[in-house]
Amino acid sequence: MKGLRLHNSLSGDKEPFEPLHPPFVGLYVCGPTVYNDVHLGNCRTFLTFDILRRWLTWLGYRVRYVRNITDVGHLENDADDGEDKIGKKARLEQLEPMEVVQRYTVGFHEVMQRLNILPPSIEPTATGHIIEQIQMVEKILEQGLAYVVNGSVYFDVQAFEKRVGGYGALSGRKLDELIAGAGAGRRTLEGQDEKRHPADFALWKKASPQHIMRWPSPWGEGFPGWHIECSAMSTKYLGAEFDIHGGGFDLKFPHHECERAQNLACTGQGGPRYWMHSNMLTVQGKRMGKSEGNALWPRDIFSGDHPLLPRAYSPMTLRYMMMQAHYRSTLDFTPDALEAADKNLAKIREALGFLPHLTGSGVSDFSWSSWQDSLFEALNDDLNVPLACARLLEGLKHLHQVAHKQAHISEEDLEALRSFLPRFVEEVLGLQIQATAPSDASALQALENVMGLLIQLRNEARVSRNYALADQIRDRLQKVGIQLADSREGTTWHLQGSSSVS
RNA sequence: GGUUCCGUGGCCGAGGGGUUAGGCACUGGUCUGCAAAACCAUUUACAGCGGUUCGAAUCCGCUCGGAACCUCCA
Numbered sequence: 001m002k003g004l005r006l007h008n009s010l011s012g013d014k015e016p017f018e019p020l021h022p023p024f025v026g027l028y029v030c031g032p033t034v035y036n037d038v039h040l041g042n043c044r045t046f047l048t049f050d051i052l053r054r055w056l057t058w059l060g061y062r063v064r065y066v067r068n069i070t071d072v073g074h075l076e077n078d079a080d081d082g083e084d085k086i087g088k089k090a091r092l093e094q095l096e097p098m099e100v101v102q103r104y105t106v107g108f109h110e111v112m113q114r115l116n117i118l119p120p121s122i123e124p125t126a127t128g129h130i131i132e133q134i135q136m137v138e139k140i141l142e143q144g145l146a147y148v149v150n151g152s153v154y155f156d157v158q159a160f161e162k163r164v165g166g167y168g169a170l171s172g173r174k175l176d177e178l179i180a181g182a183g184a185g186r187r188t189l190e191g192q193d194e195k196r197h198p199a200d201f202a203l204w205k206k207a208s209p210q211h212i213m214r215w216p217s218p219w220g221e222g223f224p225g226w227h228i229e230c231s232a233m234s235t236k237y238l239g240a241e242f243d244i245h246g247g248g249f250d251l252k253f254p255h256h257e258c259e260r261a262q263n264l265a266c267t268g269q270g271g272p273r274y275w276m277h278s279n280m281l282t283v284q285g286k287r288m289g290k291s292e293g294n295a296l297w298p299r300d301i302f303s304g305d306h307p308l309l310p311r312a313y314s315p316m317t318l319r320y321m322m323m324q325a326h327y328r329s330t331l332d333f334t335p336d337a338l339e340a341a342d343k344n345l346a347k348i349r350e351a352l353g354f355l356p357h358l359t360g361s362g363v364s365d366f367s368w369s370s371w372q373d374s375l376f377e378a379l380n381d382d383l384n385v386p387l388a389c390a391r392l393l394e395g396l397k398h399l400h401q402v403a404h405k406q407a408h409i410s411e412e413d414l415e416a417l418r419s420f421l422p423r424f425v426e427e428v429l430g431l432q433i434q435a436t437a438p439s440d441a442s443a444l445q446a447l448e449n450v451m452g453l454l455i456q457l458r459n460e461a462r463v464s465r466n467y468a469l470a471d472q473i474r475d476r477l478q479k480v481g482i483q484l485a486d487s488r489e490g491t492t493w494h495l496q497g498s499s500s501v502s
Numbered sequence: 503g504g505u506u507c508c509g510u511g512g513c514c515g516a517g518g519g520g521u522u523a524g525g526c527a528c529u530g531g532u533c534u535g536c537a538a539a540a541c542c543a544u545u546u547a548c549a550g551c552g553g554u555u556c557g558a559a560u561c562c563g564c565u566c567g568g569a570a571c572c573u574c575c576a
Contacts, residue, residue, distance in 0.1 A: 012506095030576075038576085045576035085574075173505065173572075226574085248576030255575095278576070279507095285568075289575055324515065324525080329508085330569070337514050340526040347525095350540085378516095387516055390524035397524095397541095404541055467535060474537075485538055 004059060004380045006244070007328060009252060009275040010170055014382050017274065019243050025061040026242035027053060028234040028272065030251055031123070033070040034104035035085040038111055039295040040318075040333065041248075041281040041288040047319060048278040048327040048383075049246045050117040054428050055379050066237045067120035068230060069108075071101040071127050072213050072223055084223065087213045097213050101127075111298045114315040116430045122237050126229040130215045133224040133232045136266050137203045137217075145265040149194040151206030151220040155261065157199040164264050167199075170275060171253035175199060201258050203228050227258035234271055235263065245272035249279050278327045283308075285332060296333065309335055316432055317342045323385045323429065344393060349433050351396045352422055354403050360411035366398045368413045372420060379428070389429075455484070455491045 004017040019025045029049045032038050038046075046067075056063050072086060090097040112119070126133075137153050140146045145160050146153050161167055161175060168174055202225035207214040214221045234242065240263070247256060256275065263271040280287045283294045296306065304312030313321075321341035325331035371391065378388035399417075401407035409417070425431050454473060461469040474484045477493070485492050 032576075033574085042576045048576090171505090171571075246576095249570070250575055253571060254573090280570070280576075282569080287570070287575095291573095291575065321514095326516075329515085332514080334514070336526065340514065344525060346539085384516080387523080390516065393524060400541070406541075462535075465535075471536070478538090483538070486534070486536095487539085488533090 005382055006274055006276060007382045009277050015274070019061065020241060020273070023060060023062050025056050025063045025244065026238035027063055027065045027244045027246065028230070028238055028242065029067045030230060030247035030255070031067045031069050032108055033085060034101050034108060035089045036104060036290065037297055038108050039288060039290070039297050041295070043111065043115060043298060044281045044322050044331065045248045045278045046112065046117050047115065047322050050430060051385055052246070052383055053118065054430055055383065058428050064122070064238065065120040066122045066124065066234065068233050069105055069123055069125045070229065071125050084211065084213050087211060090212060114298070115319050116316070116432050124233045124237065126224065129229065129233050129236070130224065132236055133228045134217050136228060136232045136262065139266045140203060140262065143265055146203055147196065148219055151222060152194060152202060153204040153219055154195055154200045155203050155258065155265070156196065157261070158197050160261055160265055166264065167261050168257065170260055171257045173253065201225060201227065201254065227255055228262060230259050231262040231266065231271065235267060240267035240269040240271070242272055244274045244276060246276040246278065249277045252277050279330050282330050282332045288333065313338050313342060317345055320345045320431060323389055326384055326386055345431065347393065347396060348425060348431065351399050352425065352433050355399070355418055355421060358402055358409070358414060360409050360414035362408050362410060364410045364413045365407050368409070368417060371395045375424065451493050455493065459491065
């Protein structure tokens with residue numbers, strides 16, 4: 001079996017993945033800016049790297065996963081002169097900035113948990129690393145690759161190009177083209193008088209009197225620039241050189257390009273050796289984004305309360321849906337895709353449900369071991385999750401045939417499958433199949449009793465051929481989200497989008 | 503204007519010079535009082551035009567269409 005290959009944005013190609021210090025892997029992912037609720041697009045990126053982390057772990061690597069919380073420093077416009085987003089939100093809502101940060105951080109964690117996106121090993125905040133950021137700015141200044149103007153510090157891209165070089169290597173741009181682009185009237189360059197060159201960017205910004213998030217620094221009161229936090233925190237926790245850096249495509253330029261330049265300027269090393277970028281989630285062909293005004297939030301999906309949606313879908317359904325496109329492709333969000341995901345998930349859930357009850361005999365008429373390899377191969381090939389899902393379902397189809405006595409599986413294969421399949425689904429794909437523990441056991445028991453009573457009443461109606469009543473009971477239960485299913489063994493019920501309760 | 507990417511059957515989406523992706527939906531069948539679920543069967547696609555090749559959806563060129571980045575955004 002081939003080893004793991006990952007697409008590296010630096011080379012634009014898939015490369016064999018070789019960690020610097022096996023079995024350890026350092027993974028850094030740009031986290032959310034906590035001035036708003038995370039939307040589905042954000043979730044997609046964090047899901048991508050959740051699965052990468054899970055897969056690396058499965059392969060036996062010991063992953064240190066650092067995903068930051070940006071709680072300061074991202075400005076409103078490109079002039080390096082706008083208002084801090086968190087500060088703005090705080091002013092609008094008359095809150096202390098850290099109240100804004102706290103609120104959306106908690107909300108972010110809640111969404112991550114529901115989607116079963118595991119917490120990172122370290123979740124550092126920008127405000128918690130002001131000192132490290134200042135130190136990094138000082139080092140860049142010492143190198144002569146930055147300059148101070150009026151209490152602000154700017155990265156000197158031209159000097160960097162002359163002495164170090166490689167600005168634009170990640171995003172595939174040339175410095176003069178950036179200026180040409182600027183000249184084409186596509187962006188306004190007002191308020192950039194302090195910069196020596198339009199491509200220069202702020203490392204530290206002087207705080208205006210009304211700016212509420214501010215810290216003392218060698219250059220006066222101010223706040224860190226847009227990109228320095230990730231350089232500072234990745235260097236602190238993973239080293240000047242580490243394995244993988246991930247984030248959304250939209251961060252490739254300028255954020256990651258600047259981050260890389262800062263690393264090179266400060267430590268002489270570019271930080272990560274592999275840059276991975278996860279593509280955008282689109283809605284009706286357009287990128288989902290806060291500024292596009294078409295953002296969908298996880299709560300819209302979970303509640304079904306959205307014009308695009310016919311009903312509510314569970315977090316796992318959403319997770320599975322987002323797993324249906326390769327991370328480097330855009331994924332168009334549609335209700336049909338959610339519906340399809342819901343059905344497939346039910347299929348997986350069912351297969352895991354009957355797996356323990358199967359009996360093995362004779363010789364398998366399906367090569368389970370090469371099937372398992374094919375799942376691994378898919379994930380090893382630049383984390384091809386959708387292909388792995390497709391192959392998973394193919395395997396489940398054979399399993400259904402076994403369950404229906406239309407195919408055979410040897411005892412040996414069955415035993416292997418029993419230890420492999422649930423682990424693969426839950427540990428690698430991160431699909432929570434087990435019904436979540438009820439928050440109120442006595443309420444659940446009461447529900448069980450009531451359902452038992454209803455099913456009994458309906459069956460009495462059926463025996464007396466009162467099908468009108470029987471169907472009415474079934475239909476009206478369905479309307480409140482409870483599905484009845486008749487079989488030879490009797491009638492079972494389940495809540496929409498969860499496993500069978502019986 | 504610059505850079506890059508994409509265009510696959512009713513829909514979503516893998517793959518990618520010669521062999522079935524998978525799923526959803528549809529249709530027929532089994533099962534059922536009827537449904538639902540499940541199982542079986544079935545549907546045969548790669549934007550258009552030209553080129554390379556024994557052979558192209560897959561490589562090259564052009565055309566058309568779409569998207570992303572160049573500005574805070576996952």
